[in-house]
Amino acid sequence: MGGPASAAPATPAPTVDYVIIAGIPGLRWEDVNAQDTPTLWSMAERGSIASLSVQSADQPTCPLDGWTTLGAGNRALWSAGPASPPSPGVACPDVTVDVERPDGIGAFLPEQRNVVRHNQEQLPYGAVPGALAESVRCTVAVGTGAAVAAARPFGRVDRYEPELPPDATELLDDCVLAMVDSGTVAAADPAARQAQARDADARLARLLAARPPDSLVIVAGLSDTDDSRRLHVVVADGPGWERGWLTSASTGRDGYLQLVDLAPTALTATGRALPENVFAGQPARSVPGRPEKLDAAVTQPADADREAGAQRRIATWFFGLLAAAQFVLAVAVVPLLRRARMPVESASPRFGFHGWVRRTSKAARPRPLAVPRPVVNVIEVLLVAAALAIPAALVADAVPWWRTDQPGLLFGAVTLALLAAGTAAVRFTPAYRQTLGPLAMVAAIAAVVVAADVLTGARLQLNGVAGYSALTGGRYAGLGRVGLGVFVAGTLLVAGCLAQRVRRTWRPYVVGGVGGAGVLLAGSPYLGADAVGAIALTAGVGIAAVISTGGWLTFSRLGWATIAGLVVTAGFAVLDLSRPDAERDRLGRFLGALGDGTGGRAVQRAAASSVGSLDSPLTVLAVVGAVLVWFALLRPWGGLKRLFGIYPAIRAAMAGIATAAVIGGVLGGSGLDVAGAVAALTVPMAALASLRVLDHALDRTQPPVAPPDAEIPRPAAPGPLPDARRSEAAGDPSGAGAEDGDERRPEAAPAPETSSDQRHEQGGGVRLAAKVLPWNPVDGAINT
Numbered sequence: 001m002g003g004p005a006s007a008a009p010a011t012p013a014p015t016v017d018y019v020i021i022a023g024i025p026g027l028r029w030e031d032v033n034a035q036d037t038p039t040l041w042s043m044a045e046r047g048s049i050a051s052l053s054v055q056s057a058d059q060p061t062c063p064l065d066g067w068t069t070l071g072a073g074n075r076a077l078w079s080a081g082p083a084s085p086p087s088p089g090v091a092c093p094d095v096t097v098d099v100e101r102p103d104g105i106g107a108f109l110p111e112q113r114n115v116v117r118h119n120q121e122q123l124p125y126g127a128v129p130g131a132l133a134e135s136v137r138c139t140v141a142v143g144t145g146a147a148v149a150a151a152r153p154f155g156r157v158d159r160y161e162p163e164l165p166p167d168a169t170e171l172l173d174d175c176v177l178a179m180v181d182s183g184t185v186a187a188a189d190p191a192a193r194q195a196q197a198r199d200a201d202a203r204l205a206r207l208l209a210a211r212p213p214d215s216l217v218i219v220a221g222l223s224d225t226d227d228s229r230r231l232h233v234v235v236a237d238g239p240g241w242e243r244g245w246l247t248s249a250s251t252g253r254d255g256y257l258q259l260v261d262l263a264p265t266a267l268t269a270t271g272r273a274l275p276e277n278v279f280a281g282q283p284a285r286s287v288p289g290r291p292e293k294l295d296a297a298v299t300q301p302a303d304a305d306r307e308a309g310a311q312r313r314i315a316t317w318f319f320g321l322l323a324a325a326q327f328v329l330a331v332a333v334v335p336l337l338r339r340a341r342m343p344v345e346s347a348s349p350r351f352g353f354h355g356w357v358r359r360t361s362k363a364a365r366p367r368p369l370a371v372p373r374p375v376v377n378v379i380e381v382l383l384v385a386a387a388l389a390i391p392a393a394l395v396a397d398a399v400p401w402w403r404t405d406q407p408g409l410l411f412g413a414v415t416l417a418l419l420a421a422g423t424a425a426v427r428f429t430p431a432y433r434q435t436l437g438p439l440a441m442v443a444a445i446a447a448v449v450v451a452a453d454v455l456t457g458a459r460l461q462l463n464g465v466a467g468y469s470a471l472t473g474g475r476y477a478g479l480g481r482v483g484l485g486v487f488v489a490g491t492l493l494v495a496g497c498l499a500q501r502v503r504r505t506w507r508p509y510v511v512g513g514v515g516g517a518g519v520l521l522a523g524s525p526y527l528g529a530d531a532v533g534a535i536a537l538t539a540g541v542g543i544a545a546v547i548s549t550g551g552w553l554t555f556s557r558l559g560w561a562t563i564a565g566l567v568v569t570a571g572f573a574v575l576d577l578s579r580p581d582a583e584r585d586r587l588g589r590f591l592g593a594l595g596d597g598t599g600g601r602a603v604q605r606a607a608a609s610s611v612g613s614l615d616s617p618l619t620v621l622a623v624v625g626a627v628l629v630w631f632a633l634l635r636p637w638g639g640l641k642r643l644f645g646i647y648p649a650i651r652a653a654m655a656g657i658a659t660a661a662v663i664g665g666v667l668g669g670s671g672l673d674v675a676g677a678v679a680a681l682t683v684p685m686a687a688l689a690s691l692r693v694l695d696h697a698l699d700r701t702q703p704p705v706a707p708p709d710a711e712i713p714r715p716a717a718p719g720p721l722p723d724a725r726r727s728e729a730a731g732d733p734s735g736a737g738a739e740d741g742d743e744r745r746p747e748a749a750p751a752p753e754t755s756s757d758q759r760h761e762q763g764g765g766v767r768l769a770a771k772v773l774p775w776n777p778v779d780g781a782i783n784t
Contacts, residue, residue: 014240015271018215020178021262022207023070023145024200025063026185027221027233029302036194037201039208040219040235045294047237048286050246051301054223054232054259055473057123062092063184064148066223066259068115070179071149073263073279074127076119078148091186091226097144105159107147112155128153131278132263136177136270142168143181145222150179164203168210176270180207186225214239216269220262229312229471231305234262236284238269244286251476252529253462254287255301258473303403307463308471310402314411315465319617322389322680323624329386330628332379333687337694338637339371380438380691383684385423387442390466390486390680391449392418397464411465435692436647439685440497446681447490447518450483454527458483478529479522481668482618485677488537488660491518492544493682496653499548507548507649515541515656519568532667536674538568540660547655550648618676625679629686639690646693657682 029051034041056065057075064078078095100108112130119127130153133139140159141150151157159174172178183200187193204219211217216239221232234257236246245254248261260281264274268283291297393415401410422445431437453460461467461480468480479487495514499507519541521527523534542561547553633640644651657678664674 016214016216016238016269018172018176018178018212019266019269020172020180020207020211020215020217021070021149021266022180022182022204022217022219023067023149023222024182024185024204024219024233025066025145025221025223026225027197027200027219028185028230029233029298029305031185031193031197032233032298036198039201039205040233041294043204043208043217043219043237044235044298046242047235048241048244048246049236049290049297049301050234050255050257050284051231051304051470052220052222052234052257052259053251053470053473054221055471056223056259057119057125057127060092060224060227060229061222061259062095063145063223063225064095064097067145067148067181068119068129069127069259070220070222070262071132071151072119072127072129073131073281074260075123075125075280076115076127076129077123078115078129079118092224097148099144099147099157099160099162101160107141107151107157107160109147109151109155109157112151112153116153125280126277127280128278130154131275132177132266133158135267135272135275136175138175138177140171140175140178142171142179145181146179150177164206166206168207169212172207172210172215173212177266182207182219184225185221188226216241218262218265220259222259228309230309231301231470233301236265236286241286243290243292244288245290246284247287248284249282250280252478253476254289255304256470256476257284303400304463304470307400307402308469310407311463311465311467311469312471314408315469316617317408318393318411318415318465319621319676322386323617323620325389326386326621326680326684327624329379329382329684330624330632330687333383333628333691334632336371336376336379336691337632337639337687376691376695380688381423381427383688384426384438384442385419387681387684388419388422388426388445389415390482390677391446392422393466394449394453394460394464394483394486397460397467435689436497436500436650439493439650439689442681442685443490443493443497445490446486447494450479450487450490451518451521453483454479454521478527479533481673482677484522484530484533484536484664484668485661485674486681487518487522488533488540488664488674489657489678489681491515491537492540492653492656492660493650493685495541495544496548496647496649499649499652500647504549507652508545511545511548511649511652511656512541515544533664535565535569536660536664536667539565539663540656540658542656543659544652544656546652548649548652553655616671616673616676618680619672621676622672622679625676625683628683633686633690639694640686643686643689643693650689654682654686 031037032040032044054061054066054069055075056069057077058065061069065076068076068078078097098110100110102108116129119125119129128134130151133150133152138158139150140161141147141157142161142164144162147157147160150160159171161171164180165171180203182203183196185193185196185200187196208217217237219233219235219237221234223232224230234246246257247254248257248265250258250261258281260279261284262281264279264281265284267274274283393411395418396411396414399410399414401407401414404410426432426438426441426445429437429441431441458467458477458479461483462476463469466482468475468482470476492511492515495511498514499510502510515537519534519537522537523531528534539561542564543553545564546557546561629640632638644654661675661678665671668674
């Protein structure tokens with residue numbers, strides 16, 4: 001839905017005397033219209049509306065789990081032990097709840113104690129079923145589901161009726177809080193769903209007719225009814241809730257609420273204080289900006305529901321196909337890397353570093369044939385396309401592909417079209433011929449796409465295939481896991497490419513400046529709203545800055561990077577803790593949990609989230625990328641060490657990317673999702689750049705073959721090797737041990753006819769026979 005990333009300002013609603021929550025599990029916005037549900041339609045016209053994410057302690061959220069989560073104000077389950085989720089396409093099991101009525105006024109749920117014990121001891125959320133009922137003096141429950149939500153932790157329901165009586169005025173006037181089970185909309189057939197929605201609307205009409213004055217009525221589709229997870233209806237009708245969007249600090253986006261927000265909303269609406277460290281949600285409020293006509297307003301949450309439902313299916317196969325494509329490319333790149341630096345066998349003499357020598361000992365040894373240039377060109381273009389796949393999928397969400405009968409086909413077509421356009425733009429840019437040209441352009445495109453989305457409200461990431469889903473309840477605004485990975489990789493690679501073009505002493509400042517801008521965008525509560533991601537990026541920028549001038553990560557450099565990271569982390573922590581509890585990010589909530597003694601559960605939830613995300617295709621992307629880097633690119637024939645030796649700023653950027661990916665995944669509880677997004681962008685570009693430096697390796701180190709009748713002079717006395725050559729001779733082919741890190745080749749002994757001993761300021765010159773051709777270390781090629 002097209003709401004802004006941060007909720008609009010709102011005037012606090014006046015308190016009311018009564019709150020009534022009518023639950024209709026399964027009710028979606030597509031079920032609501034003026035003909036079939038006239039009562040709910042009238043409520044929506046008067047009140048405020050939103051899409052409801054019904055995340056409980058497990059997925060899918062079945063009806064009893066939804067009612068239990070409502071009563072707990074936290075993610076919970078109605079189960080005294082492990083429960084089997086429904087199979088795909090199968091309805092939630094019909095669980096019988098034993099409701100005893102010993103006095104005919106209230107009720108007693110004998111299973112409630114076991115449910116509370118299971119949620120407290122076996123689940124990481126620390127939910128207390130019945131916490132909402134314990135926060136008020138008296139509750140009314142109508143129907144079995146409402147009894148589950150209104151039961152106190154020991155099982156007592158203050159006032160209970162199995163059905164809403166013909167005249168419910170006295171019943172609803174008894175207690176300040178009432179919960180009413182208004183039926184379930186669970187049918188898959190459209191006609192049957194309409195009939196169930198009409199029955200629920202009729203019960204709602206009787207409820208509204210008996211509502212007390214000065215009351216707030218909340219209608220909510222509390223749960224799913226099968227494995228097809230969807231967004232559901234929530235409407236609030238009462239004084240101060242007129243004609244707006246519902247939102248809360250837990251979502252930070254207009255038009256979205258979580259199921260766990262309903263309990264604190266009920267207490268806040270009656271002027272009661274919230275219990276400490278019990279509720280996971282935040283009170284809802286009404287904000288302006290809704291279209292005047294309800295027809296236009298309802299299309300937005302209905303459209304968001306369709307998009308979120310389609311995103312769940314398409315994201316799985318998109319990242320699965322991307323992982324498969326990158327695996328195939330990795331297999332295709334390995335033989336190219338091995339053949340890229342094959343010497344040309346010849347029995348004729350050549351000019352070596354110490355004069356003319358003959359090469360005949362290996363002439364008879366068979367060598368693999370060189371890879372044709374067209375094949376190399378095709379592989380390079382495919383590597384560019386693979387790296388641009390996630391940014392293209394992100395931009396594709398600007399097209400409403402989910403509104404068609406075949407959303408997957410349209411999304412695939414739009415993504416391929418954008419991917420072809422982006423790849424062509426990179427390929428036909430003059431900078432493509434440079435060694436770092438494709439890497440710099442792809443990184444810039446990725447960083448700009450994510451930054452532009454965040455600056456405009458993160459509309460592309462919300463419910464987008466390459467973004468995050470409102471169904472999971474993890475994030476509704478700002479940077480998501482995939483977006484963070486792409487942004488980290490793009491920002492640091494751009495910083496490395498820019499730093500490589502300046503003098504060595506200026507490189508740390510360039511990396512720090514570009515990376516600092518990325519940290520501010522990621523960590524700002526009004527933009528990226530991801531303090532954990534900002535801390536991870538800060539660590540990556542610190543590592544990249546201190547080794548951007550070349551050399552290794554010494555203890556002193558690590559110390560400076562650590563100090564910078566701690567300062568930035570402390571700054572974000574102070575900023576987050578200074579905000580109200582309802583507006584804190586994950587960092588502030590975690591530090592608050594440490595302060596009140598509940599930090600163990602926060603760590604347990606993060607660990608459970610990390611483990612649960614390991615079955616994602618992004619994990620496959622991370623593993624494929626790591627295998628290609630470790631077993632191919634970092635081999636002596638892989639070219640990555642040579643790339644790092646020639647371009648120390650790129651080596652620094654990639655070290656920072658790896659650091660940020662690990663920290664972002666660990667602290668964010670996202671497993672290898674961030675690393676997978678990082679690998680999808682970085683590994684193909686590292687492979688392409690390695691191919692480029694290997695392709696130019698012979699041009700820089702092997703002069704042309706001398707003519708057959710050339711006189712071979714006596715070799716000159718060898719002098720001390722320069723630092724870079726000494727490192728290579730000692731087994732470090734990257735030359736990273738050189739002071740500057742730029743590739744510097746040793747001077748060849750001059751031929752008799754040579755009268756010049758020119759050297760270039762950067763990278764020196766490469767002497768071919770009697771002529772020195774300037775080599776540009778930025779382009780990675782000889783300027784002819």
